[in-house]
Each structure stands twice: as structure tokens, then as C-alpha cells.
């Protein structure tokens with residue numbers, strides 16, 4: 641019988657731990673402040689930004705909201721980031737993605753000080769992760785490590801297969817599993833015989849962006865399956881990249897969608913904000 645990894649529960653435990661820590665920091669005269677910048681009003685981004693502000697309020701992190709029109713120039717955005725970089729009251733800076741076409745994402749990510757880069761997207765943060773130095777780590781993969789550790793799933797020595805090589809999930813995920821002494825294989829759309837490679841995994845992390853693509857043919861008996869995908873079906877229901885019902889009988893543990901990886905991303909963002917002050 642597969643263990644269902646409850647991301648909602650684990651994320652609330654982390655948020656409660658952070659709430660206590662923030663309260664202790666406040667008693668010590670230290671405030672935690674996150675600046676959240678949204679350019680334009682993409683509806684999905686508005687929901688994400690709203691959830692981030694709500695989590696900040698719950699934990700006791702001060703959030704500063706910057707809502708800029710979608711006609712904002714790159715220069716204007718870079719000026720705001722520069723001002724926030726220099727503001728000693730601001731500990732973390734987050735620019736919600738995607739950005740309007742006139743703004744280059746890479747320039748914006750690189751403008752944020754690596755010391756305030758709570759998304760962990762800056763090349764310096766990515767480099768620190770690769771060479772094992774302390775630094776901010778991308779929130780979704782960091783959350784997956786917490787899900788595994790808090791579910792008492794050993795990573796060291798395990799065959800870990802990551803499906804997907806994005807900068808935000810696949811690549812940092814692989815580095816984190818390696819840091820935990822996993823034996824890591826990164827796969828992608830050009831991988832030959834993906835089913836055979838995925839079937840080697842003791843721990844299978846799926847971040848491919850295709851609804852229900854991973855069925856029982858990709859999963860070894862007893863594997864731990866972590867599903868990063870989130871999609872809305874034609875009938876309006878949420879599903880992941882994994883065909884949950886099909887692989888469930890094979891797994892030793894699995895994350896559901898919703899309620900698995902999703903809630904962990906914001907919890908780890910909050911953790912990064914506190915880390916900026918620790």
C-alpha cells in the first residue's frame with residue numbers, strides 16, 4: 641500500500657516552525673521583509689502573488705507589494721530592483737514571472753542581489769548550489785527534499801531519476817539529490833527509452849509538463865514517485881504529470897496533485913526569506 645505524502649500537512653508544519661522563528665527574531669529586534677514585484681496583471685500571477693502575501697502575513701513576515709503596469713520598461717524595473725537591493729530593511733526580493741515581452745527575464749534575475757535572491761534563480765545562487773556552498777535554493781526542488789526527509793525516505797545511495805531539465809526544477813533538483821548522495825540521472829524529451837531509464841528509479845521525480853504522461857510502464861515496483869506537474873483536465877479537475885491511479889499500486893510512496901509538491905513551494909519561499917535574516 642503506497643504512503644501518500646501529504647504536502648499540505650508538511651508545508652503547514654514548516655510554516656508553523658517559521659512563525660515561531662520569526663517571532664523569536666522579532667523579539668531580538670530583527671524583522672523579516674519580502675518585496676514582491678508583479679508587472680502587469682496576468683491572472684495566474686495575481687493568484688500566486690496573493691498566496692505569497694497571505695503566507696507572509698501568517699508567518700509574520702512583512703511583505704511590500706509593488707504592482708507595476710504591463711507597459712513598465714526594463715529600465716524602470718531594474719531601477720526599482722536596484723533601490724530594493726540597497727534598502728537595508730528589505731531582506732528578500734521576488735519578481736513574479738512571467739514578465740511582459742519588452743523585459744528580458746535574464747537581466748531582471750541577474751539584477752537581484754544574490755543575498756536577497758529568495759527565488760534562488762540568480763546564476764550566483766545556482767553556482768553556489770552546484771559547488772556545495774551556502775546560498776538560496778529554488779523553492780520547488782528544496783520543498784521536494786523536505787517532503788522526502790520528513791517522510792523518512794532515505795536518498796543516499798538511491799537511484800534517483802529526474803524527468804525534466806528546467807532551470808527552476810529539473811536542474812536544481814538533480815543537484816540537491818546529488819548533495820544528498822543520491823545517484824542521479826537527468827532525463828528529458830530527447831532521452832532514448834525513457835521508460836527503461838525511469839524504471840531504474842528508486843526515487844522518480846517528474847517535472848515534464850505533460851498531463852498524466854507517466855503510467856505504470858515508467859515505474860519500478862516499490863518506487864517513490866514525486867509529481868511536480870499541475871494541470872486542469874477537460875472536466876475541470878486538477879491532475880499531475882503522473883497517472884496517479886495507474887501507478888499508485890506500484891509505489892511505496894507518492895505525492896498527490898493537488899496537495900503534494902504544490903504547497904511546499906511557498907513554504908520554502910518563506911524559509912528562504914527567514915534564511916536571509918538568520
Ligand code: GUN
Pocket residue numbers: 734735736737738759779
Ligand atoms: N512564476 C511561476 N513560478 C514562479 C516562482 O517560483 N517564482 C517566480 N518569481 N515567479 C514564478
